[in-house]
Amino acid sequence: MxxxxxxxxxxxxxxxxxxxxxxxxxxxxxxxxxxxxxxxxxxxxxxxxxxxxxxxxxxxxxxxxxxxxxxxxxxxxxxxxxxxxxxxxxxxxxxxxxxxxxxxxxxxxxxxxxxxxxxxxxxxxAPTRKHAATYAEPPQLTLVQHRVFAELRDRVDQEPPIPTAVVHPCDRESLTGAMEAARANLIVPLLVGPEARIRELADKEGIDLSGATIVDTPHSVASAAKAVELCREGKAEAMMKGSLHTDEMMGAVVSSSTGLKCGRLISHVYVMDVPAYGRPLLVTDAAINIAPTLEDKVHIVQNAINVAHVIGIDCPKVAILSAVETVYPKMASTLDAAVLCKMADRGQITGGVLDGPLAFDNAISMAAAKTKKISSPVAGQADILVMPNIESANMVGKEMTYFAGAQTAGIVIGARVPIVLTSRADDVKTRMASTAVMALVALANRSGKKV
Missing domain, CATH: 3.10.129.10 (Hotdog Thioesterase)
Known part of the structure; x- marks a missing residue:
């Protein structure tokens, strides 16, 4: 033609x-x-x-x-x-x-x-005038339907709220997000930060602090340390990042003497509702581990699988991503992918089905996988994308948000308690979605299923 x-x-x-x-x-x-x-x-x-x-x-x-x-x-x-x-x-x-x-x-x-x-x-x-086609495929009609977090909220709504240390909520977005989560009965907020500053902000923005306990601290570093202490004492079962820098909060979390480490690598998981994908999509690690080693990736994969179980994916399909879908000795990420898959075969990683290396397109597109003749139980239908490094994970996560209309939740796993880790640019909707995922993890921990 x-x-x-x-x-x-x-x-x-x-x-x-x-x-x-x-x-x-x-x-x-x-x-x-x-x-x-x-x-x-x-x-x-x-x-x-x-x-x-x-x-x-x-x-x-x-x-x-x-x-x-x-x-x-x-x-x-x-x-x-x-x-x-x-x-x-x-x-x-x-x-x-x-x-x-x-x-x-x-x-x-x-x-x-x-x-x-x-x-x-x-x-x-039929047409009577000549026109040249402007594309090889008709434009895709995207159904902007966000259902993932609504369904998770339905589950959380049946459970008691989680006592949560909100670390340094000293800007409008973080304080509003915490109090909205409290009004939604997701959390019992312990606002850890300079009390005078928090109250002044609440008065200025018209934020109702009813039901919140304020734990006064002088500055952001002290806020992080105090929030960790509340979790160690059992007074809080989760943490939520406020307006401080991530490294300030995570420095307190990973402290060898006073932190919340429990023998596992701590890692970040994006839970994403991408309208064009039609299923929940998890992306890891976008915020904690900069250049993970093979040993690090074992923990990162297992952490993501555990989160998938909590949100209702019984046997998640895990794609270990690289730039290509074949093992290439000069590309370390392809070797890591091959080893991780073999470790899953030997029971060293459990609870999911792994395949890799896979490129991004054939991990999430059945059409791309078929074109490249990839026969795989994961290709084209991945539930979890394990990225080679923090740059690729962070970029993919934000591209999904800004280009694909995704709703996202960000959570840190592997510590004694789950941690809501959102960007300071994230809106209240994102903070609420993250809190819903955090609440499910905290409830699983409370029941003895350590996530």
Whole structure:
């Protein structure tokens, strides 16, 4: 086919057209919504009626192409569609009418097993002027649906609030986030910081401090030390970062004599709700371990798996990322990935399914994985992305937020208590999401399931 559209005069009965389309998680979510299904579960399927727009889109964008108008269709649905299916779209010209410029196409939609899922006539008004296509694929329609944290909140709402040391909440975002979490019954706030400054801020911003206990400290370093002390004494079961720098707070947490270390590596996990992905996505380590060694990565992977279990992913699929999907001796991250996978095979990492090295595209895209002929239980459907270093993890996390419309939660795992670790630029919504994840971890710890 040319990149140009096909004009009415060039269309003849018997002419045919075929193209293929791999169902992405975003496609599947759209098909499920149009079919009135939830599309949830590892073996989820939706009626093929949800894919009717794929037929219409293909006439407008490919055959006859730009300038076509769908006038009518009588499509029948015969089967089911699953995420990752390869769909074949077929058109055969049945008849045309010169007066109305209408063309009747016999349409078929088949899956990779050659099963007909959709069939029937589509009547279009064909174009009469030439236009060149401007893209190889129709633009993706992104469903901006955030459900992950709402579902986690539903679980947390059934439980008592968590006594939480909020470290130095001396700006509007951190103080508002803490008090919103308290009003949502997620936490019992212990506001650790300069009392006069906290009260002045609350008066200025109109923040109600009802139900909060203020633990007075002179400055941010003292606030971090006091918050750690409250956790060691059992007066707080979690910590929440306020307006101090991360290294100030984490310095107190990792202190060998007075900190909260418990024999495990401490690491950071992003829990992300990416609308276009259709499932929770965890990214690690974006904030603590700068250039993790292989030994560090064992702990980082296990910590992320433990968080996945807490949020309801029973056996998470873990992608160990690099720039390529093959072992390359000159690229250390590929060697680490191979070793981590073998360690999982030997039971040294438990609770998840690991594969790597995988590049980012084939870790989260079934289409990319199929194109590169990667056969893997993880490729295209990863629940956890383990990044090679802090730069890549931090950038991916923030790109998801700013470019992909993701809602995020940031949490530190591996200490005696879970720690909400958000950026000072994060809004109240992000702090609330992080608090919900933290509460689930704290509740698991309370029940004896150390996360």
């Amino acid at each position: 040319s990149d140009e559209n096909l004009l009415f005069d060039d269309i003849a009965p018997g002419m045919s057209y075929e193209r293929s389309h791999i169902v992405t998680p975003n496609d599947f979510a759209l098909f499920a919504m149009l079919a009135g299904q939830d599309g949830e579960g590892d073996d989820a399927r939706v009626p093929a009626v949800g894919a009717f727009p794929l037929i219409s889109s293909s006439t407008i964008n490919f055959f006859p192409g730009n300038g076509s108008v769908v006038k009518d269709h009588h499509l029948d649905s015969h089967g089911w569609i699953r995420n990752g299916d390869t769909l074949g779209i077929e058109f055969t010209v049945k008849e045309k009418d010169a007066a109305s410029k209408q063309v009747v196409l016999d349409a078929r939609l088949r899956n990779q097993n050659n099963e007909v899922l959709v069939s029937g006539p589509v009547t279009i008004i």
